[in-house]
Structure formats: structure tokens, C-alpha cells
Amino acid sequence: MNIPELIDEITRMRVELLGLSFTPQHSDARVLDQVIYKWKHSRRIIADILKGKYLDLHESGWTPTEDEIQRDVKGLLGGNFRTFCKP
Numbered sequence: 001m002n003i004p005e006l007i008d009e010i011t012r013m014r015v016e017l018l019g020l021s022f023t024p025q026h027s028d029a030r031v032l033d034q035v036i037y038k039w040k041h042s043r044r045i046i047a048d049i050l051k052g053k054y055l056d057l058h059e060s061g062w063t064p065t066e067d068e069i070q071r072d073v074k075g076l077l078g079g080n081f082r083t084f085c086k087p
Contacts (some may be wrong), residue, residue, distance in 0.1 A: 008045050015049060020072050023081045046076060 011024050024046055050072065054064055064072075075083075 004045060007042055008049070011045060011049055013044075015053065020075055022076075023078065024076055027075060043077075050076075065082060 014022055014024065026044060050069075054069065057064055
């Protein structure tokens, strides 16, 4: 599952359905080296998706603050998982 178009489509669907309350992960990697390689591609795609969402918000009259953007990115890049794992 290292086809950028599929990663993009699936991540966009997840954002639409779940908001930002998930950890995006697209890997069928069998070894750690593959996870690192695939994660580089996924991060670029996630950034493009967020950029589009923030532009949509701006066009609707609401401009997210830098703190809100940092919160969202932190959540997507591991914070949501850490929160989920807390007792």
C-alpha cells in the first residue's frame, strides 16, 4: 500500500468521516526500514490534506490559529494514540 493516490484518497476519507481523532497509518511494511520509507511519503500527503482543510476553513470565514494547527498536527502524528493509551 505505497501508492500515493490511494494513501491520499483513504486519508481524505478518514478525515471526512472521523475528523482529526485518528492516527493516519498506511503500511503493509514487513521491516522497520519500510515503515520509515513509507512514513516520509505519508507525511507529505497528510500535510497537503491539512493544508486544503485549513484553506476551506479560511474561505468559510474562520482562520485557525497557529496553536490550533499545532494541536491538530500533534494529534495526528502520535498524540491521539498516546491519549488513547492513557489509563
